[in-house]
Amino acid sequence: MRRVVVTGMGVVSAIGTGVDQYREAIAGAKGGIGPIETISTERLTVRTAAEVKGFDPAAHFTQTELTALDRFSQFALVAAREAMASSGLTMDETLAPRAACIVGSGAGGQLTIEEGFRRLYEEGKHRVPPLTVPRYMSSAAVSQVSMALGLKGPSFGVSSACATATHAIGLGFQMVRGGLADVAVVGGAEAPLSMGCIKSWEALRVVSKDTCRPFCKDRTGMVLGEGAGIFVLETLDAARRRGAPILAEVIGFGMSADAGDLLSPSPEGAARAVRAALDDAAIAPEVVTYVNAHGTGTAANDGAETKAIHQVFGAHAPTLMVSSTKSFHGHALGASGAIELVATVMAVHDGLVAPTLNFTTPDPECDLDYVPNDPRHEQVDVALSNSFAFGGLNAVLAVRRFAG
Amino acid sequence: MSDIENKIYDIIVEKTGVNRGKLRRDAILGDLNISSLDFVEILFSVEETFDIEVPYNANTQDQDFKTLGDIISAVETLVTERD
Structure with missing residues (x-):
């Protein structure tokens, strides 16, 4: 391929x-x-x-x-x-x-x-x-x-x-x-x-x-x-x-459906999409360093998404940087996955990891590193971008830093 | 039972099919198995019926309404303010 x-x-x-x-x-x-x-x-x-x-x-x-x-x-x-x-x-x-x-x-x-x-x-x-x-x-x-x-x-x-x-x-x-x-x-x-x-x-x-x-x-x-x-x-x-600028390599795409609740997301459904993206890219979970989360800021999503990340990444989960750029640009619905992939590409291309803004008090149910408030400058080799929709439709992209 | 309480119970029965005998002021919403989807439908009907606006955000629901009595009291207050 x-x-x-x-x-x-x-x-x-x-x-x-x-x-x-x-x-x-x-x-x-x-x-x-x-x-x-x-x-x-x-x-x-x-x-x-x-x-x-x-x-x-x-x-x-x-x-x-x-x-x-x-x-x-x-x-x-x-x-x-x-x-x-x-x-x-x-x-x-x-x-x-x-x-x-x-x-x-x-x-x-x-x-x-x-x-x-x-x-x-x-x-x-x-x-x-x-x-x-x-x-x-x-x-x-x-x-x-x-x-x-x-x-x-x-x-x-x-x-x-x-x-x-x-x-x-x-x-x-x-x-x-x-x-x-x-x-x-x-x-x-x-x-x-x-x-x-x-x-x-x-x-x-x-x-x-x-x-x-x-x-x-x-x-x-x-x-x-x-x-x-x-x-x-x-x-x-x-x-x-043609000597084109290469911003990132797209290495995997995973999809799944919850086939469950209309509005309430399922950690299992989300986890299946993340796993499918990793499998498609033929990479181990441990090589991922940044996840651009769906992170809507609702009670329902953020807990379920955190659970899904734990399910997929296990012991590696606490070392991941996970941020939601919806704290910057809101939830642009059908455009959000694309607007967020811009931040994901910047993470691998520029080593610029977007923070989760407006971060105040940690939630015991959400116990990952959400890159609170301040951006980080770190090399990111592989990053994911998560999107989980009403109606239980999930899609995840995996991109890799292009080193030539 | 006040007219407001009665009407609210009518709405809950219509939206969820719950046994009306279970509806009391001290009934806890969680115990009635009212889903969040049903709950926003109930609020919509309550707002339309009484011509009021009930401030409620599903993300902070635990702080707002625990029992049916909490809802009834809130609606009674809002109806008084409306008039």
């Missing part, structure tokens, strides 16, 4: 539009959670989120382009352009049909749906804007990225709630590894900060009004985020031939 490497990445998140800004925020332990500013919070009880600040669509797109772009597709395109530019890859007639594009979204163009339907139900209008459907379809982002970059190979969106982007990236990895594609542009995008969507999360009673404190005893829940993360994957041979 072919070796697969990351040669480009791009990100739009609450801690930065662009990988450099993102890295600076991680290195400076500066989170992006704050009061919601992009919509009115008058009727909301949850008034805190991790918004993409200062994102001016007009700086990235023409007015005509914007007619067809929901915010989640805008995020995907901005991240995809950055990923492609940083990889230095150019499409030509030979490569394009061999270039896959898999970009997922948990829910698609929610702002577009809400605005269109608000006109119908609240204002009594009889029509919605003509591009409502191609803006809100959950595959809108992947179509836009494929069109913008000229990717003509296997292209589709995937959807698995909070594990969406990790599934998308994993599938692209498998396609390149197995020879179905030579390049894969992969990731996830989400823009869920709409009145209806926030109300829906309020109703589940799992959102913090304060901030996101993963693995802490006094954690009060998750904080919603938004954004996109996009990666360019290609074979090691091709990357070497």
Whole structure:
């Protein structure tokens, strides 16, 4: 099987539009959670989120382009352009049909749906804007990225709630590894900060009004985020031939389903996904030094995820660094796995281990090294990125430092 | 039994199918086998029925409501504040 490497990445998140800004925020332990500013919070009880600040669509797109772009597709395109530019890859007639594009979204163009339907139900209008459907379809982002970059190979969106982007990236990895594609542009995008969507999360009673404190005893829940993360994957041979920057090697992908509770995660299900990723990479648990946790900051996730890590890593678990970057960029749902893989790649590429921010009191149920509050500078050879979704859908990626 | 208590028990029975005979002010939520999913459904119905907003976060549930009486008292207070 072919070796697969990351040669480009791009990100739009609450801690930065662009990988450099993102890295600076991680290195400076500066989170992006704050009061919601992009919509009115008058009727909301949850008034805190991790918004993409200062994102001016007009700086990235023409007015005509914007007619067809929901915010989640805008995020995907901005991240995809950055990923492609940083990889230095150019499409030509030979490569394009061999270039896959898999970009997922948990829910698609929610702002577009809400605005269109608000006109119908609240204002009594009889029509919605003509591009409502191609803006809100959950595959809108992947179509836009494929069109913008000229990717003509296997292209589709995937959807698995909070594990969406990790599934998308994993599938692209498998396609390149197995020879179905030579390049894969992969990731996830989400823009869920709409009145209806926030109300829906309020109703589940799992959102913090304060901030996101993963693995802490006094954690009060998750904080919603938004954004996109996009990666360019290609074979090691091709990357070497063209002298491309190699940010990391993707070595394994594991998936599982709890087939249990709708909302309550199962440590066993999560552990099976982690094990599957290690088996796929053909590595022993002991070579892993960093885990970018799903770490939502909810009572349910953080205890279950800690148990899963103990189950898989046994005596090695206490030596792992485990952090949740949701404490920086919130929970961007279908984009979160991609936004978090940026931090995971930075761990192996830059030796920069992101901390878990807002860490106060340790929870006896969460007894690992969560890299509290301060980043660490350490060589990381192998790192995992965990994503565990509502509905029990789990996905885990394994990446390795590329030493040449 | 107050009207509020009565209505809350109606809602719990409707959402969970629990035997109404078990519903008393001192009944502990955990003992009634009410799942967290059922519980947020119950709160939704309570809020809709009484036109109130019950502050509750599933992540800190142990601090908020232990018994049915805790819920009933909270709703009674919120209904009084509403009026």
